[in-house]
Amino acid sequence: MTGTPLLEVEDLKLDLDIGSGRVAAAEGVSFRIDRGETFGLVGESGCGKSITALALIGLLRHPLSIGGGVIRFDGKEIQHLSAARQRDLRGNRIAMIFQEPMTALNPVSPVGRQIAEMFVLHKGKSWREANRLAVEALASVRVPAPERRVKDYPHQLSGGMRQRVMIAIALACGPDLLIADEPTTALDVTVQAEIIELMRNLCAERGTAILMISHDLGLVANVCRRVAVMYAGRIVEERGSADIFRAPSHPYTQGLVASLPRLGSRAALGRGRLQEIAGVVPAITNFPEGCRFNPRCAQATEICRTVAPGTDLLEAGGLVRCHHHA
Amino acid sequence: MKLRANLVIGGSLFALAILVGLLAPWLAHTDPVMDANLMNAEEPPSWTWWFGTDDQGRDIYSRVVYGARVSLTVGIISQLINSVIGVALGLSAGYFGGWWDDVVNALTNLMLAIPSLIFALAIMAVLGPGLTSLLIALGLTNWSFTCRIARASALSLRSQGYVQAATVLGYGDLRIMITQLLPNMLGPLIVIGTLGMGSAVLSEAALSFLGLGVRPPFPSWGSMLSEAREQITTAPWLSVFPGLAIFLTVLGLNLLGDGLRDILDPQSRSRRT
Numbered sequence: 382m383t384g385t386p387l388l389e390v391e392d393l394k395l396d397l398d399i400g401s402g403r404v405a406a407a408e409g410v411s412f413r414i415d416r417g418e419t420f421g422l423v424g425e426s427g428c429g430k431s432i433t434a435l436a437l438i439g440l441l442r443h444p445l446s447i448g449g450g451v452i453r454f455d456g457k458e459i460q461h462l463s464a465a466r467q468r469d470l471r472g473n474r475i476a477m478i479f480q481e482p483m484t485a486l487n488p489v490s491p492v493g494r495q496i497a498e499m500f501v502l503h504k505g506k507s508w509r510e511a512n513r514l515a516v517e518a519l520a521s522v523r524v525p526a527p528e529r530r531v532k533d534y535p536h537q538l539s540g541g542m543r544q545r546v547m548i549a550i551a552l553a554c555g556p557d558l559l560i561a562d563e564p565t566t567a568l569d570v571t572v573q574a575e576i577i578e579l580m581r582n583l584c585a586e587r588g589t590a591i592l593m594i595s596h597d598l599g600l601v602a603n604v605c606r607r608v609a610v611m612y613a614g615r616i617v618e619e620r621g622s623a624d625i626f627r628a629p630s631h632p633y634t635q636g637l638v639a640s641l642p643r644l645g646s647r648a649a650l651g652r653g654r655l656q657e658i659a660g661v662v663p664a665i666t667n668f669p670e671g672c673r674f675n676p677r678c679a680q681a682t683e684i685c686r687t688v689a690p691g692t693d694l695l696e697a698g699g700l701v702r703c704h705h706h707a
Numbered sequence: 708m709k710l711r712a713n714l715v716i717g718g719s720l721f722a723l724a725i726l727v728g729l730l731a732p733w734l735a736h737t738d739p740v741m742d743a744n745l746m747n748a749e750e751p752p753s754w755t756w757w758f759g760t761d762d763q764g765r766d767i768y769s770r771v772v773y774g775a776r777v778s779l780t781v782g783i784i785s786q787l788i789n790s791v792i793g794v795a796l797g798l799s800a801g802y803f804g805g806w807w808d809d810v811v812n813a814l815t816n817l818m819l820a821i822p823s824l825i826f827a828l829a830i831m832a833v834l835g836p837g838l839t840s841l842l843i844a845l846g847l848t849n850w851s852f853t854c855r856i857a858r859a860s861a862l863s864l865r866s867q868g869y870v871q872a873a874t875v876l877g878y879g880d881l882r883i884m885i886t887q888l889l890p891n892m893l894g895p896l897i898v899i900g901t902l903g904m905g906s907a908v909l910s911e912a913a914l915s916f917l918g919l920g921v922r923p924p925f926p927s928w929g930s931m932l933s934e935a936r937e938q939i940t941t942a943p944w945l946s947v948f949p950g951l952a953i954f955l956t957v958l959g960l961n962l963l964g965d966g967l968r969d970i971l972d973p974q975s976r977s978r979r980t
């Protein structure tokens with residue numbers, strides 16, 4: 382890989398305006414994605430995954446805003462770019478697939494036109510040329526009979542087909558980074574597996590990096606080379622996917638791994654319960670002092686309640702944010 | 708899809724009016740303005756004079772046929788102007804929100820507070836009579852409903868997944884408004900536009916009746932009514948036929964609007980798909 386990483390996020394802080402003041406919805410968020418790499422961001426609902434993604438594409442809107450830190454894309458800082466420059470990046474060099482695949486297509490526009498619009502918008506193609514490229518794009522996501530399908534409206538397509546169209550749109554301009562925020566939650570399991578396989582293959586062929594966001598550690602670790610685990614607005618652990626299963630270091634990650642059903646485990650056989658992490662995620666306005674995981678952590682000690690842990694480098698590679706990590 | 712009676716009848720009446728206007732030179736028996744002949748003054752309807760003649764001996768049938776041109780031109784063009792203004796203001800207000808929305812809202816409320824015909828009268832008084840003044844006066848005074856609907860639609864569509872997806876894909880504001888919002892609110896806008904055309908035909912008649920419309924001697928249904936009012940008892944055919952023409956055209960447009968609402972309404976659409 383060449384020198385500069387594709388995406389570097391350093392000490393990113395995201396503010397939430399709650400009327401009476403600002404709270405940090407996320408802080409100290411740092412990670413790096415290389416060209417063509419697959420990177421996962423995992424955490425419970427509300428921990429700040431989607432707002433981090435929105436910050437990357439310059440779409441945080443009031444009451445949320447970037448409170449500090451640096452986002453570097455292809456070596457250039459992009460967090461302060463003008464709206465027009467950010468729009469040039471979006472859909473062109475950084476694409477995103479939505480959490481809600483079922484509603485992300487315009488119901489009154491043929492899908493081919495929606496794909497073609499990307500070539501017109503970002504590549505300055507004529508509509509004639511764009512329509513031709515749209516058929517190719519649809520073929521590349523393995524939609525059968527693409528010449529006919531381009532004329533279909535979204536309601537004529539199944540959920541899986543619609544998500545393929547979304548992928549075709551997202552990858553149309555050959556982006557360097559594809560952000561997939563819970564791309565398959567609305568689909569059934571077999572379709573989900575197909576879609577993820579397709580997305581991974583296409584990105585691998587084209588050297589497109591993936592930032593995959595999900596609450597499902599198992600899914601993300603399957604797709605991605607490295608995984609970051611987020612808890613209450615902070616990244617608490619970042620590891621290679623294999624390592625995170627073999628030897629999770631942060632108590633929260635350990636809980637997540639232990640709660641995953643695994644083939645052949647007693648849980649999968651229906652005996653015994655999945656081990657769950659006791660307690661609830663703290664509210665954004667009410668993050669605990671010190672380590673935010675301390676009310677739910679079995680290993681918490683005095684220092685955990687007062688001092689926020691910094692990030693430690695692990696010998697085996699990776700980062701962890703815990704006073705007493707394994 | 709079952710064809711609805713209001714759609715069929717309304718559509719036919721409107722189509723008929725348009726055809727009559729387009730084919731006026733072939734349908735009319737005489738020139739509507741020139742062929743005055745006092746020998747034939749105030750003939751009642753007959754095989755020769757289908758709708759009778761007026762006090763100058765002009766053929767009422769031919770004048771009604773040519774009158775369709777004025778009524779429909781005013782109805783269609785002034786409503787188009789209204790639609791463009793209403794959509795531009797309402798769509799952008801609903802999409803952008805903020806101070807622009809406040810401005811547009813205030814303007815809409817102002818327009819709604821003043822009866823549009825009174826407003827149009829005031830404009831006509833300034834511009835003077837004539838076709839162009841009619842188009843301007845009626846085109847600038849009846850966009851508030853369109854604006855309301857466009858704004859409400861834009862507000863609710865703004866949070867749709869495909870609008871947000873378009874933002875994420877790098878669409879600019881204008882492109883989002885034109886490709887994502889406008890096509891999805893077209894149904895109700897067409898309905899309102901059709902109904903608005905009907906009321907513009909009526910307003911044209913009213914303004915012409917008041918002598919503010921198209922200048923005589925060229926016929927419009929409203930000015931024909933106006934000229935006929937002295938002779939309503941002695942020569943009732945002078946008012947009946949232009950009145951009927953207005954009635955059928957407006958009825959047709961209203962039925963058509965209702966019929967379109969049935970098939971274009973987003974709720975009935977989602978029930979079908």
Ligand SMILES: Nc1ncnc2c1ncn2[C@@H]1O[C@H](COP(=O)(O)OP(=O)(O)OP(=O)(O)O)[C@@H](O)[C@H]1O
Nearest residue numbers: 397406425426427428429430431432433444596665
């Ligand atoms: N527009 C907003 N206004 C107020 N708070 C918001 C807004 N968007 C997000 N938040 C808050 O920011 C926090 C992080 O939200 P985010 O959507 O990033 O969560 P997430 O990790 O993506 O969760 P999920 O798995 O449910 O998608 C949450 O506490 C949420 O309530």
Ligand code: SF4
Nearest residue numbers: 672675678685703704
């Ligand atoms: S810092 Fe303390 S409370 Fe936080 S995870 Fe580590 S041990 Fe648990």
Ligand SMILES: [Mg+2]
Nearest residue numbers: 430431480562
């Ligand atoms: Mg989310």
